[in-house]
Amino acid sequence: MAGGIGSRFWPLSKKEMPKQFLDILGVGETLIQQTFRRLALICPKENIFIVTNNEYFNLCKEQINEISEDQILCEPVMRNTAPCIAYAAFKIHSINSEASMIVAPSDHLITNDPEYVRVVNEIFDTISKDDKIVTLGIQPSRPDTGYGYIQYEDTNLIDSNINIKKVKTFTEKPNRDLALQFLDSGDFLWNAGIFLFTSRVIINSYRKNLRDIYDIFKSGEEIYCTADEKDFINRVFSSCKNISIDYGILEKSDIVYVYPSSFGWSDLGTWGSIDTHLPKDDENNTIRGGDIQLHNSKDNIVILESGRECIINGLTGYIVVESDNSLLICNKADEQEIKKFTSKLKSNQ
Secondary structure, eight states, X not given: OOOOOOGGGXXXXXXXXXXXXXXXXXXXXXXXXXXXXXXXXXXXXXXOXXXXXXXXXXXXXXXXXXXXXXXXXXXXXXXOHHHXXXXXXXXXXXXXXXXXXXXXXXXXXXXOHHHHHHHHHHHHHHHTTSOOEEEEEEOOXXXXXXXXXXEEEEEESSOTTSOOEEEEEEXXXXXXXXXXXXXXXXXXXXXXXXXXXXXXXXXXXXXXHOHHHHHHHHTTTTTTTSTTHHHHHHHHGGGSOOOOHIIIIITTOSSEEXXXXXXXXXXXXXXXXXXXXXXXXXXXXXXXXXXXXXXXXXXOEEEOOTTOEEEEESOBSEEEEEETTEEEEEEGGGGGGHHHHHHHHHHTO
């Protein structure tokens, strides 16, 4: 999935160049390139599909040149994850009705690829035998209020040798007190937003729980992989409701399981989440780009374009990011508000 805007990373991430197409960690690969390379360890490259916005078709072609244009599925409008995944599922099902699928965001960080591959292959083996939707849950290390949480039943209901547990509840971005309770309870995981299922199972789940979206994409079952597919999608996609697969299917289904995992995952959803993966100076400041001098300052993130000069004195706990003639100065404690701030900025333009 590569259609998001990444507005929490303004001004580095903007509508015309979202964060999945940026080398935001300075490692020589963009986030979508890292995701593609990782998935290519699991399945053939020709089996990897990218669902993105029409606006990012050329960016996908430029950055992932190993795939054909037919592997880039373009949405004419943004409609959240449920329509996005439905489109991919119906398309893949038309190619192979026995297909197993993994759905992964293109802008997440995973540092332990071998463990990720092991977990995914184990789950693929399970879902090929049982009608299950499996989501990857991450062992929480802190009471993070920016993540969704999954509560699970403390028994393995499929096979004692496979660490898959029945999902009990989903909770979206709790406040800090509730997040602390989740951490203390020991039966909550972060929701990584990575899902595995067969195309048949997920399509049946749409039929049961999101019938309107099912009917829209079902009507095109003779059109997928033909010259008429793009026109069909452009015509019907805007009719889909704006809803996530979490709300539309996972929270309603009785076949949802979670695999507790640890493979160095971060959704890189905020500047703070990226900060943990970048080098620091002696005062815990992250500094990248430009000619930057910090005096009497600590615990800051300062990222400037090359060639910029900057002197900061007496600043603690702030995010300072400059890109393309746009400047962000925000207290770290308020970083979850950046998305709201940018929406107000757009409304005033």
